[in-house]
Amino acid sequence: MKVLVCVKRVLDPQVKARVKADGSGVDLANAKMTMNPFCENALEEALRLREAGIAEEIIVVSVGGGKTEETLRHGLAMGADRAIQVVTEDSLEPLAIAKVLKQVAEQEAAGLVICGKQAIDDDSNQTTQMLSALLGWSQATFASEIKIDGEQATVTREVDAGLETIQVKMPAVMSADLRLNEPRYVKLPDVMKAKRKPMDKIELDSLGLDTANRLTTLQVEEPEGRAAGIIVNSVAELVEKLRAEAKVI
C-alpha cells in the first residue's frame, strides 16, 4: 500500500506570530519555519506502518512556493521515500489544497492518506475532511491510535468527551492528533541521504483546477492584551485577593 502524507510549512510553534503594521497579515519574513507539528505526527505514523510491513511506499506532498522544498526534505530525512511539491506562490485555502491533494492521491493510487489534524498557522482544521469528501473515501479525524487490518482500519479518535473508536473501510483519509505517536528526531546521515531522494515538482497551473480563494482577508490585527497583573507573596494573600478583590471564590 502506498501512503500519501500531506505536510505544511508553518511558522515555528515556539515563535510568537507578529502582525504586520499595515494589517495585511502575519510577518513571516525571516521568521523560523518548520513542518507543522501535527504533520510530523502523520508522517511518523506512516513510517511506523512501513516498519510494520503494512505500507510499502511513503510519499510526502506539500503545496507551496520555493522554500516548501525544505519542509519536504525534512520529511524525506524523517524517512519518506519520495516527495512531491505542487508549486505555487499563491496562498491556497483548504478547499483548494484538498482539490490538489485529491489529484495527487488518485494519480499515485494511494491506499491511505494521513494529514495533521490542524495547521498551527491558520488553525482551520479542514483539509483532511475536505479531501476525504472529494475522494468519497472514509474519514477518521483526530486519531490517537490507528490499526490497519486489510480492507478495514480501526481508529481511536480524540473527541471532546473522551475517546471514540470507529472502524473505517480502506482507502481512507485520516488526521493525526498529538497522542498518536512521538515523531522521531532526524539524524545528520538522514539529512544527507534525503538530498538524494526523488523530489517531483508539479506546477499548480498544470493541474487545471479551480483553486480560487473564496475568502478575502480584509484585516489582520493583534488581539487586545491583558492588563498587567500582580505578584502575590503567599497563598493567604492570593486567597484574600480572590475573595475580596476579584470576588471569584
Next chain:
Amino acid sequence: MSNLVIVEHDNNEVAAATLHAVTAAQRIGGDVDLLVAGENCGAVAEAAARIAGVSKVKVADDAKFGHHLAENLATLIVEQAQGYSHILASATTFGKNVMPRAAALLDVAQISDIAEVKSPDTFVRPIYAGNALATVQSSDAIKVITVRTIKFEAAAAEGGSASVEQISGGADTSLSSWVSQAVADTDQVDLTSAKIVISGGRGMQSGDNFSMLHSVADKLGAAVGASRAAVDSGFVPNEFQVGQTGKVIAPDLYIAVGISGAIQHLAGMKESKVIVAINNDSEAPIFQVADYGLVADLFEAVPELDAAL
C-alpha cells in the same frame, strides 16, 4: 438570510455548545432553523424546539445518523443546505469533524471558529493560536461556519416554540461504523462550562499528583484541566487538554499550576476573566497573562491553598 444550525447531541440532550452557535446565527440575522440528525432522538428535537429564537426544527431520525458519523451526516447537511445562506455548528470535535466535509461537497469554503459576526458575509476568526485576529469576507453563496463558543453567549434553552418537521434523506455510505466510546469520568465538572478551572502542567510531575488539583476543585466546584505538556507526558487523558488544539475555555477563574504558559496553552485560556498562575519559575510566560501570580513550589502552595479554602 436564513440559517441552519446543526445540533450537537447524544440522542438524549442538546449539547450546551449548540446554544452558542444559535446565538451566532441570530447575530447573522434572518430565520434560524435547527437540524437534529440522530437515532431515537425525539427528546432532542423537543428540547431544540424550546430554544429561544428558533423558527423550525428539522428532525432526521434514522439509524444511519445514530453515531453522527461524518460521511453519512454530511450528505444530509448538503441536501438540507439548499435554501439556506448560512450553515453553522459549534467548533467542537463534532462540528470540526463534519462541517468541512459538508463544505467540500457543497464546493464552498468553511469559515472556522468565528469569534465575531461583522456582517452576514464578514467574520472575525483567530489565527496563530489566537495571536492574531483575521477579518475575512466570504464570496460563497452558502457560508459554512463553525462557531467559537466562548465568544457568543448561550441562547436561552427555554422560551421558544419552534415547529418540528420530520425529514428523511441523506445517504448510508457504509464507509465507517461506530465501535465504542470511552467517556470521561462523569462525576467531573464539565471543563467547557465550568465557572472555575484549575489546570496542571508538566510541573505536576505525575498523574497521581493531579489528585491535589481535584481536591481543590471539589472545594471550589471547579473543573480540572491540563496543558498539552501534561497530556503529552501521559499524566491525564486528552479530554483535559486546554489550548490551541484542545478545548478553548473562558471561565471566571482559571488557576494554572505548574504550567509554563506556552503559546498554544495560552490560546485556550487567555480570555478567562481572572487568571492565577502558580509556578516556581518567576520567568515563566504564564505570569505575563496572570492577574495574580504566585512564585512558589506547587507541592507546598497547592496543599496550602486546599487548606485555606
